[in-house]
Amino acid sequence: MKFDILTIFPESIKEYINTSILKIAQDKGLVEINVHNLRDWAKDKHRTTDDTPFGGGPGMVMKVEPIFNALKDLKEENTVVVLTSPKGEKLVQSKLQELSEKDDLHLIIICGRYEGLDQRIHDNLVDYEFSIGDYVLSGGELPALVLVEGVTRLVSGVLGNEESLVDESFNEDKLDYPQYTKPSTFNGWNVPNVLLSGNHKDITNWREQNRGK
Ligand SMILES: C[S@@+](CC[C@H](N)C(=O)[O-])C[C@H]1O[C@@H](n2cnc3c(N)ncnc32)[C@H](O)[C@@H]1O
Structure with missing residues (x-):
């Protein structure tokens, strides 16, 4: 290209x-x-x-x-x-x-x-x-x-982790879900408990429900 x-x-x-x-x-x-x-x-x-x-x-x-x-x-x-x-x-x-x-x-x-x-x-x-x-x-x-x-960035092989393209905003006319990283609490602001639960099914459901449209 x-x-x-x-x-x-x-x-x-x-x-x-x-x-x-x-x-x-x-x-x-x-x-x-x-x-x-x-x-x-x-x-x-x-x-x-x-x-x-x-x-x-x-x-x-x-x-x-x-x-x-x-x-x-x-x-x-x-x-x-x-x-x-x-x-x-x-x-x-x-x-x-x-x-x-x-x-x-x-x-x-x-x-x-x-x-x-x-x-x-x-x-x-x-x-x-x-x-x-x-x-x-x-x-x-x-x-x-x-x-x-x-x-x-969409060309095959460019991004180290191509999985990051899958849930991206505008795929399937949806937006990306909210992301958080460490620390889990900062300034009194908490990460949603479900993301700390280790329950992959609940996490997937939560993410799906929280993708914008
Ligand atoms: C000042 S602009 C020209 C605007 C033009 N007189 C008009 O009112 O449509 C100069 C150049 O910037 C670029 N440009 C400005 N805004 C743009 C936009 N929203 N999308 C793509 N190109 C843009 C185009 O190449 C354009 O020829």
């Missing part, structure tokens, strides 16, 4: 992908994550990736040419070009699961900035647009990381 992330702020992504689960997944050779500076595909001497909007209005719009050139270089036979966008399809766990099951998956993820992208990119160059929620961030870097991490 391979991710190529296109951004004008590569440093903001590099630290995160070299931490914890994403680092482990790369070290195990289960995923490849490349971060590219979109400016490398801008042809002018200032490496410009944005310009003023036709028709006027505030802010800047990301230009079509650098993204077109980057895709030309990075695309492979099976590539899915993905755009981070508040206008996209809302990302849900079942979509992450679907993507994680495709071994030969290659995603190029475009991180927008400013007022967004020239509409011709949406219309002609992108296969899938996703949003991480009904709010507006300043850029697509965090949404790109959400997608990469959400998919990667």
Whole structure:
């Protein structure tokens, strides 16, 4: 599985992908994550990736040419070009699961900035647009990381204990049950007695009853 992330702020992504689960997944050779500076595909001497909007209005719009050139270089036979966008399809766990099951998956993820992208990119160059929620961030870097991490942790062999995926929130349209760890009493706050009982049947029942929906 391979991710190529296109951004004008590569440093903001590099630290995160070299931490914890994403680092482990790369070290195990289960995923490849490349971060590219979109400016490398801008042809002018200032490496410009944005310009003023036709028709006027505030802010800047990301230009079509650098993204077109980057895709030309990075695309492979099976590539899915993905755009981070508040206008996209809302990302849900079942979509992450679907993507994680495709071994030969290659995603190029475009991180927008400013007022967004020239509409011709949406219309002609992108296969899938996703949003991480009904709010507006300043850029697509965090949404790109959400997608990469959400998919990667579901890839077989990435998590040390895959059982932890079984009862997770959003599986079977339910939420995870409450978890507690030592000490059993802290500051007058007690762990439910059933969890200390050692009775596995009662514990399973309690957990099932306490999963949210
Ligand atoms: C400031 S936003 C642009 C917002 C755009 N003018 C609008 O109102 O829809 C800049 C970039 O951040 C990213 N972005 C912001 N919020 C997002 C969200 N909720 N989900 C996915 N991407 C988002 C997109 O790549 C977007 O092009």
